[in-house]
Amino acid sequence: MRSYSVAVIPGDGIGIEVVAAALPVLHAAGERHGFQLDTTHFPWGGAYYARHGEMMAADGLQTLRGFQAILLGAIGDARLVPDHVSLHTMLLEIRRRFQQYINLRPHRVLAGVRSPLREADFDILCIRENSEGEYVGAGGRAHVGTPNEVAVETAIFTRQGVERVLRFAFEQARQRSRRLAIATKSNAQKHSMVFWDEVAAAVAADYPDVAATTYHVDALCARLITHPASVDVVVASNLFGDILTDVGAAIQGGLGFAASANLDPTRTYPSMFESVHGSAPDIAGRNIANPCATIWAGAMMLEFLGERAAAASVMRALETVTGAAQVRTPDMGGQHTTEEMGLAIVAALGDV
Numbered sequence: 001m002r003s004y005s006v007a008v009i010p011g012d013g014i015g016i017e018v019v020a021a022a023l024p025v026l027h028a029a030g031e032r033h034g035f036q037l038d039t040t041h042f043p044w045g046g047a048y049y050a051r052h053g054e055m056m057a058a059d060g061l062q063t064l065r066g067f068q069a070i071l072l073g074a075i076g077d078a079r080l081v082p083d084h085v086s087l088h089t090m091l092l093e094i095r096r097r098f099q100q101y102i103n104l105r106p107h108r109v110l111a112g113v114r115s116p117l118r119e120a121d122f123d124i125l126c127i128r129e130n131s132e133g134e135y136v137g138a139g140g141r142a143h144v145g146t147p148n149e150v151a152v153e154t155a156i157f158t159r160q161g162v163e164r165v166l167r168f169a170f171e172q173a174r175q176r177s178r179r180l181a182i183a184t185k186s187n188a189q190k191h192s193m194v195f196w197d198e199v200a201a202a203v204a205a206d207y208p209d210v211a212a213t214t215y216h217v218d219a220l221c222a223r224l225i226t227h228p229a230s231v232d233v234v235v236a237s238n239l240f241g242d243i244l245t246d247v248g249a250a251i252q253g254g255l256g257f258a259a260s261a262n263l264d265p266t267r268t269y270p271s272m273f274e275s276v277h278g279s280a281p282d283i284a285g286r287n288i289a290n291p292c293a294t295i296w297a298g299a300m301m302l303e304f305l306g307e308r309a310a311a312a313s314v315m316r317a318l319e320t321v322t323g324a325a326q327v328r329t330p331d332m333g334g335q336h337t338t339e340e341m342g343l344a345i346v347a348a349l350g351d352v
């Protein structure tokens, strides 16, 4: 039987609950499609930090390196560890060190799900640069706590980094509607974003069949709300992509639906699959979080592992359940639990 090793990091808050709901769906898909997910759980996150003074084991990255994929819930428990520490020493560190330079985030409204928009007939794929830019962590502070205090946070963009994400985006656009929206901000950021525009123009020359449009990121945020159907593939820097994809999540019905795949396209390192949302401390521990985003991310993981039919089954089961609207978590206007939503999708897998 085909078997895939998957490192599971539930993390903090609702991350633990949505992963618990998603795993039975993925195992059931494996059973139906003739493969096994060989999962190993790692209890890393805020509680681990409270005990050990670090977010994950000292050899955590080496351990993860041996897996074929990583499924992650969410990281962040500000009561136990400051967010910039937890994220930079774990989630962002994994993305950077495992050269997961592509962050794929699909935005469309699943059957039965209510978008806040009047017209929600869109199918957007956001491709976020995921390894450098505004997230490299270069900078520092001086004269801390004095009136002369300074803080510097330097975004670093390399030609290699910008070009590879743009090429990936053009390739995706070629396979879809041949339209690409490039988010920059070259009217204000006269070094880095002018550079992005130049690299984009050079790469575009290799894709004459793709209609590429450059937008200022602020205008593109607005366009996602006013004319979402005019947008297909989007490519953006790390920070711009972060912001655009919370807008994407909102228009697709909420953060409970937005999935995310952190890919190393070279397959040198394991890729990591998660939701766009975080640990949601405001609803954590109540079994009411929507697990759909993590289940969708799980489907993206199966697809990346080469189990395309299983990935499609999971998405059909997911939409069967959202479409029937009989099982709905509170964010969808219902009263069902995270666990009930997961089980309903497992049951639907038997029918699709």
Ligand code: NAD
Pocket: 014, 018, 073, 074, 075, 076, 077, 078, 083, 087, 091, 255, 256, 257, 274, 275, 276, 277, 278, 279, 280, 281, 282, 283, 288, 289, 290, 291, 293, 331
């Ligand atoms: P968040 O995404 O956790 O929550 C934002 C809002 O959306 C909250 O009201 C929350 O209840 C709601 N929400 C999120 N996911 C939901 C779901 N599945 N079902 C129903 N409602 C859901 O963002 P935040 O509040 O800015 O961050 C909370 C913590 O998570 C912070 O520590 C932050 O740094 C961290 N974070 C981690 C990740 C990650 O691990 N990938 C992503 C984003 C934020």
Ligand code: IPM
Pocket: 087, 092, 242, 276, 278
């Ligand atoms: C996301 C999250 C992270 C990011 C945070 C938690 C650092 O918001 O995955 O979108 O900004 O990348």
Ligand code: MN
Pocket: 242, 243, 246, 276
């Ligand atoms: Mn985000």
